[in-house]
Amino acid sequence: MAGRRVVVFPSSAELGPVLAQLVTSRAEKAIASHGRFTLGLSGGSLVSMLGKELPALPDLDCSKWVVGFCDERLVPFDDPESTYGLYKGQLFSKVNIPDSGILTIDSSLPVNECAEDYTRKLKEAFPDDKFPVFDLLLLGMGPDGHTCSLFPDHPLLEETKKIVASISDSPKPPPQRVTMTFPVVNSAHCVAFVSTGGSKAPVLKEVLEGREGPAYPAARVVPTNGELFWLVDDPAASSLTIQVERLGSGAKL
Numbered sequence: 014m015a016g017r018r019v020v021v022f023p024s025s026a027e028l029g030p031v032l033a034q035l036v037t038s039r040a041e042k043a044i045a046s047h048g049r050f051t052l053g054l055s056g057g058s059l060v061s062m063l064g065k066e067l068p069a070l071p072d073l074d075c076s077k078w079v080v081g082f083c084d085e086r087l088v089p090f091d092d093p094e095s096t097y098g099l100y101k102g103q104l105f106s107k108v109n110i111p112d113s114g115i116l117t118i119d120s121s122l123p124v125n126e127c128a129e130d131y132t133r134k135l136k137e138a139f140p141d142d143k144f145p146v147f148d149l150l151l152l153g154m155g156p157d158g159h160t161c162s163l164f165p166d167h168p169l170l171e172e173t174k175k176i177v178a179s180i181s182d183s184p185k186p187p188p189q190r191v192t193m194t195f196p197v198v199n200s201a202h203c204v205a206f207v208s209t210g211g212s213k214a215p216v217l218k219e220v221l222e223g224r225e226g227p228a229y230p231a232a233r234v235v236p237t238n239g240e241l242f243w244l245v246d247d248p249a250a251s252s253l254t255i256q257v258e259r260l261g262s263g264a265k266l
Contacts, residue, residue, distance in 0.1 A: 020243065022247070022259075022260060031265070032205070033067050034266065037070060049079055052151070054080060054081070054083065056153070058153065059153055063100075064103030068104070073108060078110045079116065081116040081135060082117070083150055083161045085097065087187065087190060094187055095120070097117050116131075118131050127179065148202050148203065149201065150205070151205055154217070155185065156216055157229075163194075164230065169194070170195070172196075203242070204236050204241050205244060206241075206243045211251065217245065221243065
């Protein structure tokens with residue numbers, strides 16, 4: 014791992030432009046290296062942040078992007094809980110990612126078959142990798158320390174063989190979801206968590222500084238050969254005692 018960087022911003026307003034710059038700089042690097050940029054998206058506050066910041070960039074060209082989802086809820090795409098549906102309205106409709114480059118679940122399938130179908134789609138997109146190696150994964154973290162749909166004390170935390178796993182007992186509704194597994198997450202070239210708001214402060218401290226008992230799922234994201242960023246705002250970072258970087262909105266990662 015290239016080392017973890019914890020970067021603190023005064024608020025999400027300053028964080029957003031730096032996140033957009035991270036996405037575009039990693040995209041340029043990936044396209045120069047291997048002709049395309051593979052990006053894994055998560056839901057939550059990331060949707061509106063990316064939907065605001067990426068389309069505002071001048072000369073943004075997403076024609077060589079391939080986008081997957083770190084997890085997805087098993088609901089129709091027009092359901093407000095659909096991560097793809099939210100991105101379609103707030104981001105995909107405003108940028109030129111080709112439809113063939115957006116890897117969506119088949120929400121009409123039962124949850125186990127949906128996970129198998131999404132595994133097949135990822136294998137087709139990453140034919141040379143045992144586990145797909147994304148250029149960049151963008152992750153969030155819940156106040157319980159979960160990331161993707163990998164929840165504390167859940168058996169899926171120990172999954173080592175599957176690329177995509179199904180979950181039908183999510184502690185957070187909706188209960189049926191599919192999620193990338195830790196072997197995929199930790200294979201990425203770069204992983205960036207975005208965590209904002211004071212409600213995240215207690216769990217962020219335990220994720221980044223350790224805790225008694227089992228590590229939270231988010232703390233188990235440790236890319237084997239990749240970079241790891243935690244981009245957080247002052248309220249989320251308010252309990253941290255570790256050394257952090259502080260950057261303004263014009264900074265580059």
